[in-house]
Amino acid sequence: MNPFELKSLTSSFINNEFCKSHSDAITVLNKYSKEEIASVSLANESEIELALSSSESAFQIMKNWSAGDCYSHLEKFISLIKEHRNTLVDIIVAEAGKPRSYAQVELERTIQTLTFAMEESRRSHGEVVNLDFANGTGKTGVVKRFAKGPVIGISPFNFPLNLSVHKIGPAFAVGAPIILKPSPYTPLSALYIAKLSALAGYPPGALNVVVANNELSEKLVRDSRTKVFSFTGSPVVGWALKDKAHKKKVVLELGGNAAVIVDEDANLEEACAIIANGAYLYAGQICISTQRIFVHKKREKEFTQMLVAKIQTLKVGDPNEMNVTVGPIIDAVHVKRIKEWVDEAIAMGAKCEVGGKVLDEQKSLYAPTLLSSVNKEMKVYAQEVFGPVATISSFSQFSEAINLVNDSDFGLQCGVFTNDFSHVKMAHEKIEVGGIIINNVPGFRMDHMPYGGVKDSGLGREGVRYAMEDFTEARLLVY
Known part of the structure; x- marks a missing residue:
């Protein structure tokens, strides 16, 4: 039985309780049926201030927690999420429009992300520095990491649960509270688990989920009481908010126009099946959905027919x-x-190999689309579509394919289908992205690996241990 009714998710969750409802609210729709799921009040200025002050108060408690305290709280939190997995999957399907099978994957990844955080909370990430020479003879240096302070996190609609806990988990693992602003399209997942965090024994202010307009959300980013800013979303918004974060540590995950290379010796049947799923799963609304496909000229015709x-x-x-x-x-x-x-x-001259049309305007369905004869002047090639659209182009030399991948403002992840190990090494050395995935699409991700991009794709790395480093600062002791 649920500890509270879904219909109670009508406002921000601050200081371990839901706020009063106000007239200014957003309507959360089922993204397929367009039926109203909930109406969630927007936080007012006094509630924003309460979120900040209660987060500061929670930090005074949590910064003194032992590794065992961080572990045991996360353990209880994970247990409660497991108990409510079916409800959470239902919420994700409804508010995010995510296919149920994929929503179930997101729920399991959420549990895994928090489990990584729980495990990492008991591992020491400090070091002993050898000072015992020259004027340091007889001295020892010990580096220990301490939480910087309250975290402000902004999460997107496409993984409303797992990308929220990619900010919550590392914060809780280091003993830091977090104020989370979820996407207005999908606030219910975060509000639901915020209540679960209170039931898990986290102090008031440890997890504040704030549903607010842009102006008041910026106040959270600007305020000096928050020490870390972690954002996942669009490049335009992310870079603009970075400028307003002042002295905070900033981590940005901003997406891109992910590319995949299909080399001359690739297994086309295998590559085709993986790429089709990687380009169109969840209607392409994933930061690392395959958008640009580069296939060797000798295999282009065969591969295109297979892919269509x-x-x-x-x-x-x-x-x-x-x-x-x-x-x-x-x-x-x-x-x-x-x-x-x-x-x-x-x-502008592109050829539509398949799709290219709205299937159902009322239900927001767009056909899976593949375009050939594209160029960098076209938005579908140069910018992030964030929809079920991919482009296909050819290359003659592997080095040419690398240049095509790099000729972009973005650089998050790239997939390379090849059986030539010299090309694997070349890809690693030359492709300007945060991660190269061999014989798979750029959409491959495990939640403990370092994840992030270069250029307009972002700043810093997610992945639990790497986020924990961003959420803490090193303090040296010499004796």
Whole structure:
């Protein structure tokens, strides 16, 4: 039985309780049926101040926690999330429009992310510095890491639970409170687990989930009481907020137009199946969805035919159906934008190999689309589509493929299908991204690995242990 009703998720969760409801509110819709799920009040200025002050108070408690305290609280938190996994999956499917099978994966990854945080909380990440020479003879240096202070996190709609705990877990593991602002499209997942954190015994202010307009959200970023700013979202918003974070430690994960290379010796059948899923799963609304495909010229025709055939088998529709891969776009405004970008590319000379149309405007469904004959002047190639659209181009030499990948403002992750180890090494040395995935799509991710990009794709790294380093500072003791 749930410890509280879903209908209670009508406001921000601050200081271990839901706030009063106000007239200014956002409506959370089922992204497929367009039915109202909830109406969530926007926080006012006094509630923003309460979030900041209670977070500061919680830090005075949590900074004194032992590693065992951090571990035991996370252990209880994880246990409660496991108990409510079915409800959380239902929320993700409804508010994010995520196919149910993929929502179940997100729930399991959420548990795994928090488990990594729990495990890392008991590991020492300090070091002993050898000073015993020259004027340091007889001295020992010990470095210990301490939480910087309260964290402000902003999470996106596409992984409303797992990307929230990618900020919550590392904060809790180092003994830091966090103020989380979820996407207005998908606030319910975060509000639900905020209540679970209180039931797990976290002090008031340890996890404040604030649903607020942009102006008041900026106050959280600007305020000197928060010491770390962790953002996942669009490059335009992320870089603008970085400038307002002043002296805070800033971590940005900003997405991109992820590329995959299909080398001459690649297993085409295997690559085709993996790329089709990597480009169109969850309607391409993933930061590392495959967007640009570069295939060796000798294999281009064969691969394109195979890929089109595979795309045509993808099920589009109701995310509640277990065999659906491509569900709804998050909002009608983005359906319109995707359509405009594809239409513009075709008008500029791109060829539509498959798709290229809205399937159901009312339910925000856009057909899985593959475009060829593209160039860098087209938005579908140069910018992040964040929709079920991929482009395909060819190359003659592997070095040329690398140059094509690098000719971008972004650099998050890249996939390379090859059996030539010299090309594996070349990719690692030359491709300007945060991660190179061999014989898989750029969308591969495990939640403990360092994850982040270069150029406009971001700053710093997520992945629990790496985030913990960003949330702490080193303090040296010499004796």
